[in-house]
Amino acid sequence: MKVKVFGLDVSSESLNCLPPKIWRAVMLWIYGLPVTQYVVKDIGVTPAHEITDIISTKLQKSPAGIVVRTVAMEDKKRTPYFWIKEAGDINSVVAAVFQEKQPYLMAFAPKATPAKASGYVVGRYILEPNGARALEFIPGAIEPRKLEKISAISAEYGLIRKGVGHAFKIIKGTTDNYPYEAIIGEFLRHEEKLSFLKKNVLKEKASRCCLCVEFTYWGSNSLEFHDFDFRNDIVYFSQ
Numbered sequence: 477m478k479v480k481v482f483g484l485d486v487s488s489e490s491l492n493c494l495p496p497k498i499w500r501a502v503m504l505w506i507y508g509l510p511v512t513q514y515v516v517k518d519i520g521v522t523p524a525h526e527i528t529d530i531i532s533t534k535l536q537k538s539p540a541g542i543v544v545r546t547v548a549m550e551d552k553k554r555t556p557y558f559w560i561k562e563a564g565d566i567n568s569v570v571a572a573v574f575q576e577k578q579p580y581l582m583a584f585a586p587k588a589t590p591a592k593a594s595g596y597v598v599g600r601y602i603l604e605p606n607g608a609r610a611l612e613f614i615p616g617a618i619e620p621r622k623l624e625k626i627s628a629i630s631a632e633y634g635l636i637r638k639g640v641g642h643a644f645k646i647i648k649g650t651t652d653n654y655p656y657e658a659i660i661g662e663f664l665r666h667e668e669k670l671s672f673l674k675k676n677v678l679k680e681k682a683s684r685c686c687l688c689v690e691f692t693y694w695g696s697n698s699l700e701f702h703d704f705d706f707r708n709d710i711v712y713f714s715q
Contacts, residue, residue, distance in 0.1 A: 481505055511700070541589070556576075
């Protein structure tokens with residue numbers, strides 16, 4: 477049986493053959509979570525003109541542009557991203573994508589640009605093995621890779637930690653009036669599905685690793701998941 481996910485035909489037999497980055501996005505979709513509306517194309521069977529047309533159509537509807545990357549079968553972090561903001565850039569980016577010689581293309585429309593990120597939040601939400609939850613984010617920024625760990629270097633980004641209730645640890649920027657309670661509320665609405673994802677996808681890792689979900693939030697009922705991973709460096713949340 478095949479289903480179409482992000483414009484890609486996926487069968488149950490081929491699911492585990494997808495690159496890890498795409499597989500994780502599909503898992504978010506399967507578990508009914510509000511995942512980024514990616515466009516995924518098999519470069520080996522999709523002609524360049526079709527990809528050009530898809531990006532052109534998406535660009536017309538996205539004031540922030542379209543981010544395009546190629547995806548390798550290994551879970552590499554260094555694959556370049558191309559941020560298309562004008563129609564005149566599409567052909568050169570598509571040509572560069574094919575020169576990368578990777579099997580898949582992955583594209584999405586971001587909600588904001590780094591220069592116009594006011595009111596937006598990008599961060600990570602963590603379900604720890606003991607049931608505790610952690611939330612880390614920087615208000616008014618869309619640069620989640622700055623959020624690596626809570627350490628002395630975090631002061632460079634204005635990060636602090638704040639406790640909320642018994643279960644949450646908040647790692648956030650210095651904007652004290654940001655409605656982090658609303659973000660927590662959004663995650664609580666999805667926590668059952670996140671718990672199922674952690675239990676069923678991570679399997680043997682679920683009992684000893686954190687589930688870490690990368691997200692964007694931009695207002696009431698506006699939460700979007702980009703990716704997830706698992707990690708066992710839980711000590712960095714217990715300082």
